[in-house]
Structure formats: structure tokens, C-alpha cells
Amino acid sequence: MSVYVLPVLFLALFVYCIFKRINTYDHFVKGAKGAIQLVIDIFPFVASILIAVALLRVSGITDFVARLLSPVFGWFGIPPEVCELVLLRPFTGSGSYGILENIFETYGVDSFVSRCACVMMGCSETIFYVATVYISQTKVKRLFYAIPVALACSFVGTIVACLLCRFM
Amino acid sequence: MMLSSVLVLLITNPGAMLTEMIGASASALNLCIELCAVYAVWLGIIELVDASGLGEKLSKLLRPLIKKLFRVEDEKTQKLIAMNVSANILGIGNAATPMGIKAMQALDDKRGKANFAMIMLIVVNATSIQLLPTTVVGLRASAGSANPADIIFPTIIATFCTTLLGISLVLFIDKILRKRKKLA
Numbered sequence: 001m002s003v004y005v006l007p008v009l010f011l012a013l014f015v016y017c018i019f020k021r022i023n024t025y026d027h028f029v030k031g032a033k034g035a036i037q038l039v040i041d042i043f044p045f046v047a048s049i050l051i052a053v054a055l056l057r058v059s060g061i062t063d064f065v066a067r068l069l070s071p072v073f074g075w076f077g078i079p080p081e082v083c084e085l086v087l088l089r090p091f092t093g094s095g096s097y098g099i100l101e102n103i104f105e106t107y108g109v110d111s112f113v114s115r116c117a118c119v120m121m122g123c124s125e126t127i128f129y130v131a132t133v134y135i136s137q138t139k140v141k142r143l144f145y146a147i148p149v150a151l152a153c154s155f156v157g158t159i160v161a162c163l164l165c166r167f168m
Numbered sequence: 169m170m171l172s173s174v175l176v177l178l179i180t181n182p183g184a185m186l187t188e189m190i191g192a193s194a195s196a197l198n199l200c201i202e203l204c205a206v207y208a209v210w211l212g213i214i215e216l217v218d219a220s221g222l223g224e225k226l227s228k229l230l231r232p233l234i235k236k237l238f239r240v241e242d243e244k245t246q247k248l249i250a251m252n253v254s255a256n257i258l259g260i261g262n263a264a265t266p267m268g269i270k271a272m273q274a275l276d277d278k279r280g281k282a283n284f285a286m287i288m289l290i291v292v293n294a295t296s297i298q299l300l301p302t303t304v305v306g307l308r309a310s311a312g313s314a315n316p317a318d319i320i321f322p323t324i325i326a327t328f329c330t331t332l333l334g335i336s337l338v339l340f341i342d343k344i345l346r347k348r349k350k351l352a
Contacts, residue, residue: 031215035207047196054192055173109313122301122323138276146287150294157330164322
């Protein structure tokens with residue numbers, strides 16, 4: 001079902017553009033041109049955050065913090081096996097998908113742990129990445145309470161995710 | 169963050185540091201090339217949506233909500249936010265990002281501080297409502313799950329909770345901050 005959503009939307013858009021007598025090709029080219037500049041503008045920020053995450057991981061700090069926090073997480077009903085994922089999810093999208101696949105391999109795709117991890121992935125975002133990229137093209141240096149609020153929501157989302165997986 | 173990592177590495181594994189950093193930078197470059205391809209498609213589509221007047225209609229539809237939630241009066245900004253939010257709901261996060269960046273630029277008041285609308289936009293994006301967790305379902309299927317789609321329903325409930333909580337928290341904090349300002 002869901003595979004049809006985008007093609008149908010695109011088709012409708014193209015037909016609508018023809019109907020409105022708009023030069024589809026020219027406008028598409030004009031929009032696509034902006035992609036290169038945008039990527040050049042955000043690259044330094046993406047690179048910096050990925051480097052920081054790589055250093056955190058290879059230095060073993062995340063591992064250490066995950067072990068330290070696992071009892072606390074357990075108290076909230078979050079299985080200790082997903083601790084590392086919970087910690088790294090706000091920083092890196094591709095990295096957290098790597099960890100997710102690791103969890104699949106270790107505990108089996110349909111295990112409780114894996115399903116918790118999946119639901120948790122679905123309801124959270126790469127908060128630091130999003131925030132860095134979004135403000136990278138503005139003059140803003142401080143975000144006030146945006147990050148703490150987003151992190152708190154993510155954490156609550158993780159708790160809800162694990163709770164739901166117990167029943168569903 | 170970087171400092172503490174480097175400090176620990178100095179003791180545990182000094183040889184790995186530079187390779188790791190360059191490796192991460194290389195994967196950032198790869199990611200950006202991939203993003204460039206994705207953005208080219210989506211920015212092209214967005215330009216069409218915009219030129220055909222559909223963007224206008226969409227933002228008109230969502231305007232009351234956006235006006236209330238983000239307290240933005242400027243129509244161009246409203247349109248950008250409308251497209252960003254709808255892309256998020258459709259689960260095409262990659263299409264949401266370029267519009268989010270543009271909306272942020274439009275919201276920026278050049279004072280170096282994030283204003284209410286910017287914070288709201290970040291929180292809404294960071295707790296993104298996602299109706300179709302396509303990537304996770306795909307990963308589950310390729311890992312041989314018996315029922316890869318059975319996480320969709322709990323995911324929708326959980327994502328709804330986080331977004332609702334995020335919005336109310338931002339509204340709540342903003343209210344407190346303003347009260348304090350009034351008193352002071």
C-alpha cells in the first residue's frame with residue numbers, strides 16, 4: 001500500500017502543473033540547483049558532529065555511560081540491552097541504525113528487546129543532528145530550552161515504547 | 169565532549185584517534201553526497217509545489233494551526249513551516265530538512281538568540297510525528313522478521329505522545345518565562 005503513496009502524489013503534482021500551464025522542467029531544475037549549495041553549507045556541521053560521535057564511541061565513553069545508566073533505565077522499564085541505542089540515537093541516524101541491526105543479530109528480530117528498540121527508533125529523532133543542521137544557516141548560537149525539552153520527550157517516548165511493547 | 173573523548177583515547181588507544189576522526193569525516197562526506205541527491209529531487213519537487221500554487225493552498229489549510237502553534241504572521245514563513253510539518257507527517261524526513269532550514273532562516277531575527285517559533289520548530293522536528301516508519305520496517309524485513317510491520321501501531325502511539333508532550337512543554341516553559349519577565 002505505502003509504496004503507492006509517493007508515485008501517486010508525484011503524478012498528481014505533475015498533472016496539476018500541466019493543468020496550471022507551468023513549465024515543469026524549468027522549475028524542477030531551478031529547485032534542484034539549490035541542493036548543491038545547501039549541502040555545501042551544512043557539510044561542516046554534519047562532519048563535526050559525526051567526528052565527535054565517533055570519538056565518543058571509540059573512546060568507550062558511551063559504553064561506560066550506558067553501563068552506568070542501565071540500572072536507572074531498568075527502573076523505567078527500559079531493557080538494559082537498548083541503553084547504547086538510547087544514548088546514541090540523538091546524535092546519529094546512520095550510527096543508530098547500525099546499533100539497531102546489531103541488536104537484531106544479537107537478540108533476534110522478533111524479541112522483546114528488538115521490538116522496543118524499533119518502536120523507540122520510530123518515535124525519536126536525531127535531535128542534536130537536527131538542531132545543528134537547522135540552526136547552521138542562522139545567526140543563532142544558543143537554543144535555550146529546545147534541546148532539553150526534545151531530549152526529555154525522547155526519553156518519555158522510549159519509556160512509552162517499551163511499555164507498549166509489553167502489551168502489543 | 170570532544171576534549172574528554174580525546175583525553176580518554178590518549179590513555180586507552182592513542183593510535184585509533186586520527187583514523188577514527190577521518191573515517192567519521194569521510195562518512196559525513198558520503199552522507200552529504202547522498203543528501204545532495206535526495207535534496208535535488210525534493211527541492212525540485214518543492215519548487216513545483218510552490219510554483220503551481222499548491223504550497224499556498226497547503227499553508228492556507230494549515231495556517232490556523234501554525235499561527236496558533238508558532239505565532240508566526242509572515243505568510244512566506246508560514247508556508248515553509250506548513251511544508252516542513254507535512255513532510256514530517258508523511259514520513260519523508262529528508263524532504264522536511266531543506267524546508268526546515270529555510271524556515272529557520274526566515275524566522276531568524278539576527279539577534280543570535282533562538283526565539284519562540286524557532287524552538288517550537290526544532291522540538292516539533294526533533295519529536296517528529298511519523299506515520300510510516302519505513303526505514304525500520306524495511307530493516308526488520310531484511311533481518312527476517314516474522315511480521316516486520318507489527319511495530320507500526322505502537323510506533324504511531326509513541327510518536328504521538330512525544331510530539332504532544334514536546335509541544336505542551338514548549339508552551340508551558342514559554343508561559344513561565346513570560347510571567348517572569350512581566351514580574352521583573
